[in-house]
Amino acid sequence: MLRADVDQERSPLLNRNTFRNSLTISDDDDDTYKEKIGKIHLKYEPKVPIFSxxxxxxxxxxxxxxxxxxxxxxxxxxxxxxxxxxxxxxxxxxxxxxxxxxxxxxxxxxxxxxxxxxxxxxxxxxxxxxxxxxxxxxxxxxxxxxxxxxxxxxxxxxxxxxxxxxxxxxxxxxxxxxxxxxxxxxxxxxxxxxxxxxxxxxxxxxxxxxxxxxxxxxxxxxxxxxxxxxxxxxxxxxxxxxxxxxxxxxxxxxxxxxxxxxxQGSVLITSFKICHQACSRRSPEINGKRSTFDSARKQYGGSYDDVTVDGVIAVLxxxxxxxxxxxxxxxxxxxxxxxxxxxxxxxxxxxxxxxxxxxxxxxxxxxxxxxxxxxxxxxxxxxxxxxxxxxxxxxxxxxxxxxxxxxxxxxxxxxxxxxxxxxxxxxxxxxxxxxxxxxxxxxxxxxxxxxxxxxxxxxxxxxxxxxxxxxxxxxxxxxxxxxxxxxxxxxxxxxxxxxxxxxxxxxxxxxxxxxxxxxxxxxxxxxxxxxxxxxxxxxxxxxxxxxxTDKEAAATTSGNSQATTVKRTFNEDSVTIF
Structure with a gap:
């Protein structure tokens, strides 16, 4: 629901270690980053997030x-x-x-x-x-x-x-x-x-x-x-x-x-169904090891995609x-x-x-x-x-x-x-x-x-x-x-x-x-x-x-290798509050 221009305006806030392989970043100095996408070169100055x-x-x-x-x-x-x-x-x-x-x-x-x-x-x-x-x-x-x-x-x-x-x-x-x-x-x-x-x-x-x-x-x-x-x-x-x-x-x-x-439907019900399926089906052996929740994955005969199964594992x-x-x-x-x-x-x-x-x-x-x-x-x-x-x-x-x-x-x-x-x-x-x-x-x-x-x-x-x-x-x-x-x-x-x-x-x-x-x-x-x-x-x-993030998941699903994405995680080594 966000406009593309808003996404572009906020892209300077992206940390360089969060870009995917399609983006290569080189440092000009401590204050300026260069983003290279194909033949296009754009310079961004990193900013502290400011609310409009x-x-x-x-x-x-x-x-x-x-x-x-x-x-x-x-x-x-x-x-x-x-x-x-x-x-x-x-x-x-x-x-x-x-x-x-x-x-x-x-x-x-x-x-x-x-x-x-x-x-x-x-x-x-x-x-x-x-x-x-x-x-x-x-x-x-x-x-x-x-x-x-x-x-x-x-x-x-x-x-x-x-x-x-x-x-x-x-x-x-x-x-x-x-x-x-x-x-x-x-x-x-x-x-x-x-x-x-x-x-x-x-x-x-x-x-x-x-x-x-x-x-x-x-x-x-x-x-x-x-x-x-x-x-x-x-x-x-x-x-x-x-x-x-x-x-x-x-x-x-x-x-x-x-x-x-x-x-997106009840995550709680989906989670219970994944746990039930994982416990009721025999897990496949992968590289000599068995993981309980692999039996719920589509690629091993289950009913759920990897993202959903991994989410349940994360909660547990x-x-x-x-x-x-x-x-x-x-x-x-x-x-x-x-x-x-x-x-x-x-x-x-x-x-x-x-x-x-x-x-x-x-x-x-x-x-x-x-x-x-x-x-x-x-x-x-x-x-x-x-x-x-x-x-x-x-x-x-x-x-x-x-x-x-x-x-x-x-x-x-x-x-x-x-x-x-x-x-x-x-x-x-x-x-x-x-x-x-x-x-x-x-x-x-x-x-x-x-x-x-x-x-x-x-x-x-x-x-x-x-x-x-x-x-x-x-x-x-x-x-x-x-x-x-x-x-x-x-x-x-x-x-x-x-x-x-x-x-x-x-x-x-x-x-x-x-x-x-x-x-x-x-x-x-x-x-x-x-x-x-x-x-x-x-x-x-x-x-x-x-x-x-939702944007990254969507970009991955659509196969868009040029998409600019960001991980939704807190970098505890560089916390800045207020």
Whole structure:
């Protein structure tokens, strides 16, 4: 759908080692390349990818859509535990489970969102439809928080708590569905708008995409959380509703200018069929060796071409790496659950006022926003200059270690917190017997998770995007996002097992003042150490792959030996961000 002149205009951005054999490149000097095609000689000056005004406007629309959606999501999630305990009369344990299951679902559902976009619709339609579902859920959540007697100036018209719970749980379910559909597609939809500018532009996009994600979280965990805790939950939930309306308006502003890719059928179903065929047919022997998936290739009697089979193999190759990221998300989920319960029982008073418990998440966001430019402008270039670049496997591993440090610090804070009980504290509409320790002693554990996120999650997103062909992008991104969901479910399971095995001497009772929550944190830290030790051999043996762009695949298929093409892969030895 791109014009030929646009392709020609962007061709100077191509790296010389990405041209095919039909092109020969010679260096005139460090700043100029000469391209030779037959008898035609063209000189190009390499440039850093620059977005045209129209392209920039399109990308900004998508980035602000993500900011507004994240503001809405975190606006719901920030004080979820507090709302459940103070308004809906859930126990602390039940509220924690609601939080973890909700957070887990919003990362599992993207697999379905990606499937629908691939099989039946396109990414834009799925994003927009998911946004409408999202709005319905947010409206029900507002309904669960409204004081109807005050609103209508009548008495005895407030619904009972069971009705409010139904409104809230159904609303959360719809928000989870909407979030899943958006999350699976909005990142890739934005990436395909800049893919014609080269891999560096895609990398810049992903970093700014993640920056906008955290900017939305920053607003939610500070301003929205403050309104919910100190003004009212009604207005605190109206803000996410308005934010989502703005997101849908922004999404439609540039509707006529987006680059749309036609759907190519369900990659998920095709992948299952290839795996079934590969396992059910005997593999041919090639040079004395057998490869399971060769039996699915057309050239050996199977039903699928090499590109499709190789794509499935690529997805399977990354699954071991994704598996070890699950524990990172299990620790990440503690910020809205166990860390929140811990913070409720610490001193929230600052300068005569009270800060929201959820505001501690701001320090996680700040850590991410600060870490990204420092890593990309200082740390990564330094390692490249000494010819020891931090590749995806290194960066993911560093994030795993930092997350383990977070829960170990949380365990220490819990031990010290219980040594200094001193006063009753009202948070929202609920009273807690609290420690004299300032809640700001939680800052290091939040910031370590944020720093780990800057390493693990950004590297994970880029890793997922680059280690599979274009046809598998939606599937592999959905699988990566699902690791966060599985991590939340794993956290729920770990806490449930701890509760079941420590009934006689509870580690995690309804009031953590009466338990041993520090042991819970140490269990999470110990499990991360085990996961990290398992990650090391998987990371060490992983081999990076390169995959062709749509244009390259088309050129190869048509037999056009003169086509100018580019590999869709990140060159980790020459990373330039911002």
């Amino acid at each position: 005004p129209q392209k920039l406007a399109i990308v900004l629309c998508i980035l602000f859509v993500e900011l507004c959606e994240r503001l809405a999501f975190y606006g719901v999630n920030a004080n979820l535990v507090l709302f459940c305990t103070s308004i809906l009369d859930f126990t602390s344990n039940d509220a924690t489970n609601v939080s973890l299951i909700f957070s887990g679902s919003v990362y599992i559902i993207p697999i379905i969102g990606g499937f629908i976009a691939d099989a039946w619709s396109n990414r834009f339609n799925v994003i927009f439809a998911s946004g409408l579902i999202y709005l319905c859920g947010l409206f029900l959540i507002v309904c669960s928080a409204v004081n109807y007697e005050t609103l209508f100036n009548e008495t005895n018209i407030n619904p009972d708590v069971e009705t409010l719970r139904i409104f809230y749980i159904v609303g959360l379910s719809l928000v989870a569905l909407g979030t899943g559909g958006i999350k699976a597609n909005v990142g890739l939809f934005g990436a395909q708008q800049v893919q014609d500018l080269g891999t560096q532009a895609v990398q810049v996009y992903f970093n700014w995409f993640y920056w906008f994600v955290n900017a939305g979280g920053l607003i939610a965990f500070s301003a929205v959380a403050y309104v919910q805790q100190n003004v009212s939950f009604t207005w605190g939930y109206v803000i996410p509703l308005i934010s989502m309306i703005i997101a849908l308006i922004l999404l439609n502003v540039a509707r006529s200018f987006y680059i749309y890719k036609p759907r 190759r990354v699954l071991p790496i994704f598996f070890f990221v699950i524990m990172f998300w299990a620790i990440y989920s503690q910020m809205q659950s166990t860390y929140f319960l811990q913070g409720e029982r610490m001193d929230l008073n600052v300068g005569g006022g009270q800060i929201p418990v959820a505001m501690l998440n701001v320090f996680n966001t700040i850590a991410v926003l600060i870490s990204i430019p420092i890593l990309d402008r200082i740390i990564y270039p330094c390692f490249q200059r000494i010819e020891r670049p931090l590749k995806y496997m290194h960066r993911i591993g560093i994030g795993l270690i930092l997350s383990a440090g977070s829960v170990f610090i949380a365990g220490w804070v819990e031990i010290e917190r219980k040594k200094q009980f001193g006063f009753d504290q009202v948070v929202g509409d609920e009273k807690f017997y609290s420690s004299n320790m300032s809640v700001f002693l939680q800052v290091p554990q939040f910031m370590l998770v944020g720093a780990g996120e800057a390493f693990t999650n950004i590297a994970g997103l880029e890793f997922a995007y680059t280690q599979a062909p274009n046809t598998m992008q939606g599937l592999i991104m959905g699988i990566y996002l699902a690791t966060a969901g599985v991590g939340n479910y794993l956290s729920t399971a770990i806490i449930a097992i701890i509760e079941a095995t420590t009934k006689d001497d509870p580690w995690f009772p309804d009031d953590i003042n009466d338990g041993k929550a520090e042991y819970v944190f140490f269990v999470f830290g110990g499990l991360m150490v085990v996961f990290f030790l398992g990650y090391l051999p998987a990371a060490y043996t992983y081999k990076y792959k390169e995959f062709a």
